[in-house]
Amino acid sequence: MLKKYYTEMKNGLETAYQQKPRASIRMNILLASIFLDAFKDDAKVIWTSYYSFPMELLAAFDVAPFDFEIAANLLPMFNADGAVEIMNRAEEDGYSTDICSYHRLAAACSMLGYMPKADLLLSSTYFCDGKSKVNRTLADHYGKEAISLDIPNKISKESVDYVAGQLRRIAGKIEEVTGQRFDLDRLRECIRVSNRARRAYGQLADLQKVSPYPYIGVPVVNMSIFGNMLAGREIQEQIYLEMVDESRKKNHGREISTGGVPCFVAGVVPRPADQYKPDI
Amino acid sequence: MPGAFNRIGYFCSMVPVEIIMAAGFRPVWVKGRANMTAAADAYLYPNICPYIKSLFTDALEDGGTALDGLVFISQCDGMRRLHDVWKAYIPSKFIYMLQAPKNVDRLAVEYFATQLRDFALQMEKVSGSEITGPALKQAIKSANRTRGEMRDLYSLQTSSPLPVSGSELFDYGLQILFGEDNEAADRISSIRKKASKSVKHDKGKSKTRIMISGNVMDRPDLFQMIEDAGAEVPVADFYTASRYFERTVDEHESDPFMALAAAYLGAPRCSRTAAPDEIYARISDNVKRYAIEGVLLTSLKFCDQQLYDIPGLLKRLNADGTPVLFVENDYVFGDRDRVKTRVEAFVETLES
Numbered sequence: 001m002l003k004k005y006y007t008e009m010k011n012g013l014e015t016a017y018q019q020k021p022r023a024s025i026r027m028n029i030l031l032a033s034i035f036l037d038a039f040k041d042d043a044k045v046i047w048t049s050y051y052s053f054p055m056e057l058l059a060a061f062d063v064a065p066f067d068f069e070i071a072a073n074l075l076p077m078f079n080a081d082g083a084v085e086i087m088n089r090a091e092e093d094g095y096s097t098d099i100c101s102y103h104r105l106a107a108a109c110s111m112l113g114y115m116p117k118a119d120l121l122l123s124s125t126y127f128c129d130g131k132s133k134v135n136r137t138l139a140d141h142y143g144k145e146a147i148s149l150d151i152p153n154k155i156s157k158e159s160v161d162y163v164a165g166q167l168r169r170i171a172g173k174i175e176e177v178t179g180q181r182f183d184l185d186r187l188r189e190c191i192r193v194s195n196r197a198r199r200a201y202g203q204l205a206d207l208q209k210v211s212p213y214p215y216i217g218v219p220v221v222n223m224s225i226f227g228n229m230l231a232g233r234e235i236q237e238q239i240y241l242e243m244v245d246e247s248r249k250k251n252h253g254r255e256i257s258t259g260g261v262p263c264f265v266a267g268v269v270p271r272p273a274d275q276y277k278p279d280i
Numbered sequence: 281m282p283g284a285f286n287r288i289g290y291f292c293s294m295v296p297v298e299i300i301m302a303a304g305f306r307p308v309w310v311k312g313r314a315n316m317t318a319a320a321d322a323y324l325y326p327n328i329c330p331y332i333k334s335l336f337t338d339a340l341e342d343g344g345t346a347l348d349g350l351v352f353i354s355q356c357d358g359m360r361r362l363h364d365v366w367k368a369y370i371p372s373k374f375i376y377m378l379q380a381p382k383n384v385d386r387l388a389v390e391y392f393a394t395q396l397r398d399f400a401l402q403m404e405k406v407s408g409s410e411i412t413g414p415a416l417k418q419a420i421k422s423a424n425r426t427r428g429e430m431r432d433l434y435s436l437q438t439s440s441p442l443p444v445s446g447s448e449l450f451d452y453g454l455q456i457l458f459g460e461d462n463e464a465a466d467r468i469s470s471i472r473k474k475a476s477k478s479v480k481h482d483k484g485k486s487k488t489r490i491m492i493s494g495n496v497m498d499r500p501d502l503f504q505m506i507e508d509a510g511a512e513v514p515v516a517d518f519y520t521a522s523r524y525f526e527r528t529v530d531e532h533e534s535d536p537f538m539a540l541a542a543a544y545l546g547a548p549r550c551s552r553t554a555a556p557d558e559i560y561a562r563i564s565d566n567v568k569r570y571a572i573e574g575v576l577l578t579s580l581k582f583c584d585q586q587l588y589d590i591p592g593l594l595k596r597l598n599a600d601g602t603p604v605l606f607v608e609n610d611y612v613f614g615d616r617d618r619v620k621t622r623v624e625a626f627v628e629t630l631e632s
Contacts, residue, residue: 094591096608098327098582107591125382129357129552132382133588136555140592150382152391153354162381162391169387 001114002071005078006035023242024219030235031070031226038066038116044178047118047135050229052126053149056194057167059232060187061180066116067229068138069131072106086112103134110138118142120177122170124149147173190232197231200240207247214250215243287459288403289347291335291362292355293519293550294380296396296540298529300351301419302411303403308347309457309520311498313338315612323365329358329582330611331496336362339370349374349406351399355552356585374406384545384553392541400537416536420529422465426456429468430525436475437514438570441486443475446513447503453521454498486512488630489571493517493563494578494609495550495586501613502578505620509627514570517563523548551585556592563593567602574603574630576623581608603630 010032017025038045043064048055050067058065076083083105090108091097097104109115123135125148132148139146149166152159171182201224207214223243230236288300289310297307312334314320319340320333338346350372352363363377379395381388400411430453436443444452452471456464488511492502497518506513515522526548533539545553548562563575575597579586590606597604605626607619 094594094606096579096581096587096590098608099584099587103588129584130588133551133584137588137592140556148382150388152379152381153360153377154379158391158394159379162387165387166383 001082001112002075002109003036003039003114003116005075006032006071009074009078010036023239023246024215024223026242027223027226027239030239031229034064034229035066035071037064040064043116044180045116045119046174046177047121047138049123049127049131050231051225052124052131053122054167054231055228056190056232057171057187058122058174059190059194060171060183061174061178063174063178064116065229066118068106068110068115069102070226071115072109073102075105075109100128100130100134103130107134107137107141110141118144120144120173121146122149123147124151126151145173193234193237194231197227197237197240200237200244201227203244204240204247207244207251210251214247219243286348288349288351288374290351290353291359292353293524294355294544294552295351295353295378296399296529296544298416298419298423298536298540299396299400299403299411301422302416303400303407304409305348305403305407306459308459309454309498310335310347310350311454311458312611314341315614317612323369324361327582328361329356329580331580332358332362334611336365339366344370344372349376351376351378353378353380355380356583358582374402376402381545382553384549389538389541389545392545393535393537396537396540413536417531420531420536420539424528424531425465426468427525427527429465429472430456433468433472433475434515434522434525436472436479439479440489440571441480442512442514443478444471445507446516447500447507450500450503450513450516450521453525457498457520457524488512488573488627489514490574490576490627490630491515491517491563491566491570491572492576492578493559493566494580495583496520496580496611497578499611499613501616502576502607502609502619502623505623506576506627508620509624511627511630514572515566517566519550522566523550551583551589556589556596559589560593560596563597564600564602572602574605574626576626577604577606578609579606581610 010029013025013029013032017029037043044062045064045066046058047068048058048065050065050070055065075086086108087101087104089112090104093111095104095107121135121139121144123132123146125132135148136146147170149163149170151163175182204220204223208220223240227236227240230239286305287308288305289308290297291310300307312331314334314337317330317333317337320336324333324336344366350366352359352375354360354377363375366372367375376399378399381392404411433444433449433452437449452468490506490511490513492513495518497516498520503513503516517523527543529543530539549558551559566572567575577590577593579590594604594606605622607622609619613619
């Protein structure tokens with residue numbers, strides 16, 4: 001079912017892009033394409049979280065990263081009634097209505113066989129308890145391994161060492177699952193590319209200070225959430241820079257806002273990695 | 281310097297009480313006393329753990345003066361939020377947030393040991409004296425002995441009829457959690473000796489034997505409901521009950537912080553770090569060991585750690601033919617009658 005919806009989504013967006021070539025549409029085409037890649041028989045599919053796992057590490061391998069939360073939770077956009085029925089299925093299976101509806105939907109889509117197969121399930125503790133819990137539950141369902149990247153709340157030398165140690169182990173596990181060799185130089189390049197993209201996103205955020213904003217919140221937030229699926233790939237910076245150009249054109253003649261009540265939505269684009277200074 | 285009754289509160293069994301004891305304080309499991317948690321709703325989301333809301337309601341009422349300090353641990357999102365609001369709104373002499381890993385491998389144990397060293401340093405500052413190696417080793421020995429005595433007491437519960445009722449045994453455990461001291465082991469030892477005399481070896485069938493398994497439980501309601509319905513509870517798998525006492529810290533490890541980290545991240549684990557398979561294996565072992573006829577699974581509402589595991593546990597228990605009832609609870613049992621009816625029906629089903 002999801003494969004059918006993402007095919008329709010991609011086709012529709014490609015038509016829209018021909019009529020109106022916008023960076024945000026291009027980003028959504030890439031999102032649908034990446035989801036569809038995960039359905040290919042020969043793909044090495046890593047389930048992950050685009051916005052809470054360091055995607056640069058996956059970009060250093062040739063894998064299909066699949067964010068099961070985002071993938072399942074676009075479903076109501078295609079078929080709201082169907083999504084409710086799917087969630088009912090999760091509740092019949094014992095998932096409490098007290099737990100996150102994103103996760104109930106993802107769990108039920110897995111049970112119903114709507115998701116692509118997973119070769120490895122990666123998650124992190126960066127956002128919420130539910131994320132790594134549902135990752136483990138679904139790994140149990142597929143009989144595959146789940147690994148949670150444990151991110152402590154305090155930044156210190158010890159916590160950085162702890163996270164780095166886990167990332168080395170995860171790289172080893174990806175090597176094992178995919179049969180590909182981990183290339184440290186390729187990872188370094190992915191990090192450099194990703195840092196450039198973050199700086200481009202920073203420019204975009206600055207341009208949003210103008211009133212009226214060049215973009216309403218949705219595409220900007222989508223860029224930060226979906227955009228991370230491309231972290232470590234050149235195309236992420238290209239799309240952000242296209243959006244910066246579009247914003248500059250829209251902002252021409254406008255001034256920095258001093259009035260109104262801007263509403264801040266917490267984005268999920270972290271600072272460039274080289275700006276982290278642990279309290280050593 | 282701490283006085284004899286200076287108490288440091290904690291909310292999770294992953295807080296190593298030995299470090300608090302070595303600093304000269306008495307570690308105290310903090311129970312939520314409030315039956316209504318509406319006051320906390322002004323500070324915390326309504327869909328947050330009811331245990332946490334009960335704790336914060338108490339803090340708002342007594343101004344947080346009941347204890348000399350509090351140790352939070354990064355056990356779950358809810359507890360982290362409780363730490364945040366507590367720090368912001370409740371004047372406290374000492375608040376510490378202990379970072380606990382969510383993984384349990386060697387890397388996690390080593391990281392946790394570094395956090396425990398930092399915790400010990402902070403406790404030293406509060407107590408004004410150094411936590412010496414011998415003091416920490418003595419605290420480890422003392423806590424091990426208390427837990428060992430409780431394990432021995434639990435082992436008597438394999439007999440039928442029970443030498444100690446489930447609710448009594450649960451209460452003995454809670455008394456230790458509510459104020460671990462050096463005399464706890466002696467008290468339990470004396471109870472165990474008395475109880476062992478009443479153990480009958482013919483193992484004749486008496487009452488229907490139900491095990492309760494869940495996360496936080498520091499109220500006797502479910503035990504009373506089961507016992508009032510004519511059944512008994514040989515073992516309760518909570519981190520405020522048998523699970524807490526199964527832990528032993530290695531007294532011979534040269535680095536006591538590594539020993540504590542390994543023990544507190546080790547088995548028996550709760551849903552925070554254990555996969556459903558591991559929890560099921562523990563429940564299954566207890567079912568066999570204590571001749572359990574039915575399992576009552578319970579979880580606090582909005583507990584992400586446990587609620588995600590429930591479908592997997594139900595599936596496994598149903599597959600092996602173990603009768604199981606799952607009940608969500610709101611910590612204060614505001615829906616007591618509804619839960620009681622379900623428990624009574626479950627007991628009747630098992631008896632028939």
